[in-house]
Every structure is written in structure tokens, then in C-alpha cells.
Amino acid sequence: MVKTYKCFIGGQWVEAAGRDWIEVENPATGEVFARVPDCGTEDAARAVEAAETARASWALLPPVERADYLYRICDGLRRERDHFAKLLVLEQGKTLDEAGFEVDDTIRYMSYAAEAARRIQGEILPADAPGEQLFIFRVPYGVTLGICAYNYPLALIGRKLGPALVAGNVMILKPHEATPITGSEFCRIVEEAGLPPGVVNLVTGTGAALGTALVENPLTRMISVTGSIRAGQAIARSAAKNLAALSLELGGNAPFIVLKDADIDAAVEAAVVARFANAGQVCICNESVLVEESVADEFTEKLLERAASVKLGDPMRNEGVGPVTTHASVERIDALVKASIAQGAELAFGGERGSGSFAKGHWYEPTVLLNAEASMKTVADEIFGPVLPIVRIGGYEEALSIANSRPDGLSAYLWTRDSSIFMDAVKRLETGTIFLNKGIVGYVNGFHNGHKLSGLGGEDGTHGLEGYMQKRTVYMAY
Template sequence: MFYKCFIDNEWVEASNGARLEVTNPATGEVWAEVPACTGAEVARALESSQRAQKKWMMLPPVERAAYLYRIAEGIERERDLFEDLLVKEQGKPRAEAAGEVTDTIRYMTYSAEAARRLRGDILPSDNPREQLFIYKVPYGVTLGLCAYNYPLALIGRKVAPALVTGNTMIVKPHEATPVTASVFCRIVQEAGVPPGVINMVTGTGAEVGAPLVESPVVRMITLTGSIRAGQAIARASAQNITALSLELGGSAPFIVLKDADLDKAAAACVTARFANAGQVCICSESVLVEEAVADVFTEKLLEHAAKVKLGDPATNGGMGPITTADALERVERIVAESVEGGAKVALGGKRPEGMGGGHWYEPTVLTGATPDTAAVREEIFGPVLPVVRVADYEEALRVANARPDGLSAYLWTQNPSIYMDAIQRLETGTIFLNSGITGMVQGYHNGHKLSGLGGEDGMHGIEGYLQKRTVYQAY
């Protein structure tokens, strides 16, 4: 099937007729095509977004919110279709796909509910007969660059706060998962959103992403992606001093101390690692376990990990495939380098047999790892979990904080002095204390250090789509 792009509320093909193929990661089969857009489509999307934004920002926020509610209703109405697309396009199991659809609806409705909570400040002036106001105003045209691990939720996470605050948005989905974005735009059209408020173009980073990022029309860019991608976008957009919200990668340590509930910690660690085949930016990417309980915990970890089976994502048969062939090859390289460096494969460690031509990789646990092991050093973004022994909490803290990134971390301990200390000293945007992987729309999702700038979710995330304007009014 052929799914078109969406510009100015019209369905658009590439001006030169070029197309990109979309592959089912579970089978390796091509099942859809989308336009391989060119500079002509980029220019049209930019003009449309800029033209629409002036009228859109003048609507009262509650009127903008009404469109978000209608989009949310449309997503719910087409829930089964979106679940099918997420299974087929991204490879997540049906149950996880259902959760992504629900999360997307929550992103839309939370932002809509915030329409009456957008506020500025009124401050006293130092001068007589003068008032000081600080308004919060939209940036204008924004650009949403989405990763392939959550093709629908990331659109909702970016579009909803951008629109309720008076911005327009151009969505550029990942090349591997563009079909979901096209169907989302059909819902946008059915909701009656004015032309140009949401535009969507598909294509490569070179042909589509680069000219969008470099355009002076775009005043704010929001990216979910790798550290490398964030660095490239920061460089490319620097000429225009474009505002950035970069939710980048990280390699979350799962710290287990000797007083932890080892059974619950092991179960939580396995869920956090192998959810969505390990393709979650806040997944537990490595275990830092205190030496005193390392043997016992590792045994429990392997016991739980052995229960994770591969299976057809359409039937919730088990853990699904890795989304792209390139990502699968990267996982293989990291495991090979880790083993060469002294780590041992305790579970999995290879492509499975009998799974057809898809991008499958076994749930894998590596023991004997160190902070210098490739699987610990790099963000794996796949179903591989290295286990590192540490002497105590202080060593675990040193290992975690020595990383150049800092998106999330897990800490399991019953000692309140330790976890209160960790809240102060653990250099990461999110800390899960005696908790498994989770995320709530009213929270805030951001990284420290190389893991990003700005953030998503909650009122803090919504305010990231607003800039301040100060007015001194004499009377």
C-alpha cells in the first residue's frame, strides 16, 4: 500500500515520484511505501506552517484544545487500526501496541486540559504608574523529529503541547516507521484541524531532515533520538539560534544493593530491559549489583530472563523483533566486542533459528562485564543486559556518574539515607527508586549531560513550547 504525506491538509506525493519502502521487522517483508520527499515538499510544508501559525496563535487556547480532543477521539475510534500498524511497522507485541495507543490519547487530552492553565506573571515595577508583565508566547513553526521506537506516542507527545500553546508543527517520522504518521494525519484531517497547523513529510535525513533543521522558518525543534543525532541537529540549527528540546539517548544503570528486595528487583530489571525488545530510551541498559549479593541476584535475574520468549507480535507471542536491520547489526557488534573484552554470554547472545527473515535477536544476559565493556559503555537499544559487580553504593554511584550521558537510573535499596543521597548526587534526569520502568504524562521526561536539553511531559514539558515576552506598561 502507498501512504502519502500531508501538507496543507492535502495528500502529497514526492514531486519526482520517488518512494521509500517500509519493512515488517518480524518478517523482513516490504508491505508499504511512502513518498521520498524532496526540497519542494519541504518548502511547501514550511510555507504552509508559517502561514497557518499566525491565525492559529490568535485562537483562545480552549479552542485549540477542542481540536486535540477531537484528535484523541479519532485515535480511540481507530484503535484497532493503530495497534495493527504498530505491530506491523515497529514490531512491538499487540499488548504493548495497545498501551502506546492509550498513551498517545493521554498526551492529547493532558495538553488539551492544560489550555486553561497556561499562565504568565504580573510583577511590581520599581517605577511609579508602571506595571510589569511577563507573557508566554509560542515560538511559531516547530519541527517534531520522531524516533522509531514509539511511532505514534512520540507524535502525540510533541504535537499536543505544541498546538495547545499556539505553535504549528511539521512532523518528520523516522524512515522505518512513517505509515503510522500518515494515518495519524488522516485523523487530524477528520478532526477539522485548519490547513497547515499540522504538516507531515517523509523521507531521509539528508533530503528532508537537514533542510527542515537548517530552515530559519523553524523556530523550535523537538527531537527524540540518539546523542549523535542531537549533536548534529544542534550544529545544523546553530546558525539560526533555533530553540531546541532534545530527548537523547542514555545507558540507564540498574543499581541493586545488598539490602534490596532481590526477587522484585530481578523481575523489574528484566521487564525494564526487554520491554519493546529493549528499544526504550529509559530501559535498564546495565546492572550494577553489590558484590555481597551478586551471585544470588544474577541467578534470579537469569531465571526471570529465561522466561522471556520470542514470538509473533501480532498474537502477543512474546518479545518482538528489533525494528531495523541496522539496529540488529549494531546489537550483534556490541555483543561480539563485549565477549572479546571478557564478558560471558549467560543467556542468548545470537540471532534465533526458525524466525524467518525478520530482525530477531535472543534475550541476552552478559556476566563478567566491567564499566569498560562495550555493552556497558554504549547504549545498546536492544535486548542485551550486561551485569557488573561493584563493591558498594559509592562505587555504583561513581560508575553511573562517570558516564557522559544521564537520562535515567534505577536504584534498589531499603536504606532511606542512601536513596535520599542518590536523589542529590545521581546525575540523571529520572530516578526509579525501588520501582520498575514507568512514565506518566503529568511527570517530566528529560536528560542531563549528553542526554539532552529541555524535556517532555507535564506542565514543564508544555511550557517548553513557549518563550517569554516581558512588557513594561506605563499608565
């Protein structure tokens, strides 16, 4: 049975003005299980108007009162943890265990934001003249827009909405068209938590028309985006029309650098876990391994043995790696792998779409490529799928050159016991996050940001909260 959802605008559940619909597929089977409104410019205008109506009164609430609403949303997510986990499996394809962790992460993001209600700080500075005082206040932007990618449909909402609301903003959520169901169900929790109408709104849709209408509306003052570099560049161009503030968390191509003195066993485990988590659809995943020649044979042998245990499986039963989320992703991944093999890479295993019981849906086998080179498509481009190419390097300087020559810079992994290389990498590795002898992780009190084409601004921690506030300076004579 196909379930029909609606948009959430001004506290009301509404259809798109044009009465058009988007079908939502289960990536494991390719079957349509739900449909959502395909909104357009009129719906975007309604959402912005509803947010603007709620803006002033929400901003005047004390931050601790705004935080209380976030805690209520977290309570609702806890009560329905299993329900939301199964929704994530159904629409995104991650395993049930990974989906449960995503629900937990969403609660952590929003709880952390709520706890920051008493840590919103201004500044009191001395004036240059007697009988005067200088203040700098942090104030909300007003109407904000949260545009979410498909790899973490719920966590990205919590990551954006929590700090936006506690800072005094209102927000319009725009989920990816492939994964809108979790967002719609999330707004049901928002409704049950009793938030004032218009503080949180959700519109669903495809195409540039909806996104452009939301971004270019003069009432939209801040835009937070998680998505591809191409999408971020397009949004930045549109946002320039009204000089709206931007936080862009965009794509990356993280190298996993293994030097000759690394803990090989630990590095192998970290490389496999990071690459195949969520079917490789994590922006800070290791996209390629750069391993020093003197330990390359040992590392490769152990990695192949460990990675061979990673199989496709029913994500609802935690039986193995699930599907990638969209058919377009399968097409792109397959094209990258074929291009690299044509360039001379050796296929160790995988390299095929799903077959047999995995013939339907959006499946791609866990894949390892040997004898890859930095110029090959699977190394040079972001794969965003379960494919790991291995490149042999001469040493640290070559790895640094390969990493820094890329136009993006979201994350990188470095495995070595040499503390001088640690410190050199901190200064010279051009990326927003560095994992030193550490596997993939993300803490709510860290800061998730990219350098170069991987974005502007960032999310999480005190710096992420800061991104949802602008400064107001007051010169006072008394």
C-alpha cells in the same frame, strides 16, 4: 500488497516533488508492506510555508478552542485503537499488547495537553515607577518541528504535538524513515478532526538533506527531537544557524543498581520487565545491572530463572518478545555482544540472531551476559536491544562512579532500603530521571529530560508545556 502513502502538507495529501519513494518493511518478516514519499528540500520548503501560512490565525484562537481540536483527535484514536495498535506491530515490531498501550499513552499525552489550555499562565509584577505595570506573557514560537524516533512512532507524535498545538504553535512532523506509516494514518485522524490546513503537516524521507532543510529554514523557530545523541548533536549544529529553540531527548545508558539491602525479588522482576520491554528499545530501559557483590549470586540466579521465560514470539499474537525495528539495529547489537564476549563476558543465554521461524526479519534473542565489566562495549555503550549485562560491584560508591563517568545521563535505577542513600543519590546521581525501588514508568505529569549528552529541555507535564512557549515582557505606563 504494498500500500502507497502520501505526505500531508497544507491539508493536502501530496507526493514528493521528486516522485521518489521509500519502502517500509515489516520487521518480523522483512517483507515490504508499504511505501511513502522520499521527500527532499523542495518538499521541506512547502511544508514550512504551509505551516507559516497557518501560524498567525492558529495562535489567535483561544487555547480552549485549540484544545477542542486535540480532544477530537483523541476521539478518533479511541475509535480506531485496534487499527493503530496493529499498525504499530506491523511497522515497529512491538507486541500487540504493547502497541495498544502506546495508543492509550498517545491519547493520555494529548488529553493532558488539552487540559492544560486553562493553565497557561503569565506573570504580573510590580514596576519600579508610579503609574506603570510590568507583565510577562507566554507566547508560542510559531512554526515548530517534531522529529520522532522509531521506537514509539505514535506516542512521540502525541507527546510533541499536543503541547505544541495547545500552546499556539503549528508543527511539521518528521517520523523516522523506518516507521512512517503510523504518522501518516495519524494525519488522517487530524484531517477528520477538522484542523485548519497547515496546522499539522507531515513529511517523510531519509538522509540529511530533508532534515537539514527543515531545521535550517529561518521560519522554523523551535525543534523537538527524540533520537540518538549523534543525531541530536547534528541537529543542534544546524539549528544554531538561526538560533532556533531546541528540545533534545536523546540516548542514555541507564544503570540498574542493586545494593545489598534491596528487595531482590522485586528488583529482579523490574530488571527483566524494563530490559526486554519493546525488545529493549526504550531510551530509559536499564542497559546494565550493577549488583553489589554480597547479593550478586542470589540476584543473578533469580534473574536468570525469570529471564529464561522471555522468548521470541509472534508480536501480533503476544507470544513473546518481538523483533527489533531495523536491520542496522540487529547488526549493532550483535557486534556489541560479540565484542563483550571477546573481552571476557560470559554468555548465559541468547546472543544469537533469530533462526528457524525467526530467520527472516530483524530478530535478536533475549540475551544475558555474566561477569561483565564497566569497560565492556555492552556496558559502556547504549545497546537499545534485548541484551542485559550484569556487573558485580563493591557498593554504592562504585556504582555511582560508574554511572557518573558516562557522558550521558538520561535515567538510572536504584534499589536499596537505605534512606540516606536515597537522598544522596538524588543529589549526586547525574541523570534526568531516577527510579528509586521502582520499575520502568513514565507519567504524563512528570518531566522526561536528560542531563549531559542526553539532551536539552524535555517533555511532559507543566515543564514540557513550558518548552513550547517563549516569554514576552511588557512594560506599560497608564
